[in-house]
Amino acid sequence: MGGGSLISGDGGRRARQSAVRIFAQEYSESSLIERGVGEYDPSFVITKLGAKVNRCLVCGGLERMERRDGDSGPFYRGQVRDPSGTHYFDVAPFQPELHPDAEELLARFETGDSVLVSIVGRQKSNESEDGGIFTSIRAESFTEIDIEAYKSWLVEAADATLRRLEAYASSQGAELTENGLRDAGVPDDLVPGMLKSREHYSEFDTEAYRVWILKAFSRALGRVEETPEVSINNNPMQDVSESVQSKEGADPRDVILGIMSSNGEDLIGYDDLVAACISAGSSGEAAEDAIEHLRDVTMEISEPRFGFFSGSS
């Protein structure tokens, strides 16, 4: 057997990809995917801060866990919550060695206990034909952790995010070449991703990232009461830029229908539909209107569970 599922599929001849520590929000906001060209080349989700994510290490409170039956056998789907948002993960039918652990986690979840989970997994993404991207994680291994280990991960993920934020700041005004970024002080491992992300994403406000980093620190320090009262949605600047974008952006209805058709029978979360529309250039408001319109007026999508949608057929 060997470590076939743990090292890349070609017998480990390629260097293993390191596990990026990343909060859910940074990961889910990503709309840039780099597909490996060769048969066994790794693929990456490239985030706005330039992280090239093939493998990641994430943690959070288990908010959902369920077993599904697909054409190629049973698989598991779940989501974990961190201070910034939600990571979606699954355990694929072709990973039977993980199924006993997944069953156990499912049983733990169903007792109603609070379960903190750590997951090492590979990037996964679905894309609609209009360019809306939905990122998730295919678990390679996972385990329940205690709160001290969770806090420790919060600090590590905050550290890694701050490092990327600093690299992103250094890249401002730098020449957008590998050497230009390196000279500006972007660490070597972030240079290729930063180059691609700066070419792909438009300017954005990094303040939201700092908000959940602060939350992570205050939780790790045990200062539960001092949650900074910052509401990012009330940022007037952002609203303006969003509504400007929406005039030129893709019709969010097309984005949503695209995701539905490319995702088969899977249910898609509300937040992810909105995020996909935003990354395809609409405003959040337009995305929400579009979801309602498709559900209530044209009935092209349905909401079998609150907050989770599928295409009507």
Add this chain to the structure above:
Amino acid sequence: MSDQTKYANQIAVVKQECPDADEGEIGKEFARYEEDFLIPPEDALRSVIKKFQVATGVEASVNTSTPIREEKKVGRFSELDADDRNVTIEVAVVSYTPRNQMVRGEEKQIAFGWIEDNPHEASSERVRWDYKDWGNKGESMVPGSVVRLEGVSVNEWNGKRSLNINRTTRVTVLKEGGGSAPPTGDEPMTIAAASEVEGFVNVVGRVMSAKPDVIVRKDGSGEIPIFRGKIADDSGNIGFLSWKEFEHEEGALIKIVGASVRKFRETPEIQINDGTVIETYRDTSFPDMAELVESEKVSIADLRNGMRDVSITLQIENWAQRTFESQDGSSRVVRSGDVMDPTGRCRLTAWCDFDPKPGESIRIEGGRVQFWQGSPDLVIDDLEQVSSLSESPWEKIDPENHWVEVGLTEITQGGSRRGISTSGTIVAINSGSGIIERCPECRRMLRDGSCAEHGAQRGEEDLRLRFVLDDGVSNANLFLGKEPAEEFLGMGMDKIKGEISSVGKEVFISNLRRRVLARKMFVHGRCAVDGQGAMLFADKVELVNPEPAEEAERVMQKWEVVL
């Protein structure tokens, strides 16, 4: 304060959405998010609403089915229908023309061109279609190449069909297209840059050493005269091997045009042959010998298999000699020991009458490096290569406590070395962990009771643990042999064997995963590095207990974050 009063505002919002939900239960849920998941109530709102909407019966059947767009694999374009999506086909790329096009007010780079099906047959058997590339696949869609396209869709317009290559399309190159020869000029590069390439280079450098040598033909047909030496610039130095007369003296500044760089073991070397041009170069600001000699000094961390002309300062840890019978029956003496410097430790072997005392500091000039059990072994062949130093250039190293702490990135980018310590998070437990059987002949692991070299064998049992250590930027495979594994697991091999046979291998691994996954581990040992990454062989490991408050303070200080 009860959950209900503490979360009154949030509970009211949830009640709006789920009138049937119990306020006490809602309050508990917010408390659970806050205390167990560390998510404050305002952030948990949407999650909690979802939960209660499901719980109070809004839940519908999960399996509403939409047709799944199945993959369609075809050999010829003629098998395709106008509305096929997710098509897999192998094609020959005839042309690729990139173009910027305005798509929904945004400038996008797209490309179009021709592709032909049936790419493995003569071109008269092929059908040609247009395609559009929306996914920036220019790197693989090279004219002349044969590629497999997975996830393309058919487009029909005015009765004419073409293929759309999307961003999600996977393009696999089956046969490389037109040759792309590297441009050749006589522009020199730095020696550091030349050391990274394999192929033709031009460099300017000062001759640090040059002396005639011979290569003995293996078939016994005689000797080939050559020259060996080293050249340097301010970026580094590199050895050279000249197959023709080399008439430049030590200290001369030369420009070498059209030499090739090859790797001898892990060390790059410039090969000078008949086609190479060497000329005297003039540059008064080029660093002189003394300056370059100073920068040539290496430390143990810099040693690579196959290096020659190594100058290094060392402290002797221990020394021993042994006599053995050489192939021709005469008895020979080899002396060897462990040596240290502030960057680590390695082995030193002397094929000469060299007898230092433990603790002594020595200086070696012109040593060479070979590998011994995966770690560098410095070799001296002549007593003239070594001198004793009266004073240690650094504070005396205590061999009992000499572990050089190295980060994972430095390990993966450096060479193989001993005497290091490092740390990282365990991100995988490889399934070869536990009791394994080894071949009694060669110690290799048996697979299904059989050795790759020695066939079916009665294996000898051994204990081994294999993890992957990862710090978010770099990673290494970590091996624990029997002793460190026993120490880490806190039980002897027999007990471990008993446990595995009673609970099963999967459960053993699963328990191990629960214990170590996502935990930080501190490792003492040695590392071996090759093209596929780094391997750490542990002498001793320990799990690091999380201290989140201290870690948070440290990270906040590092990035100047104030709460």
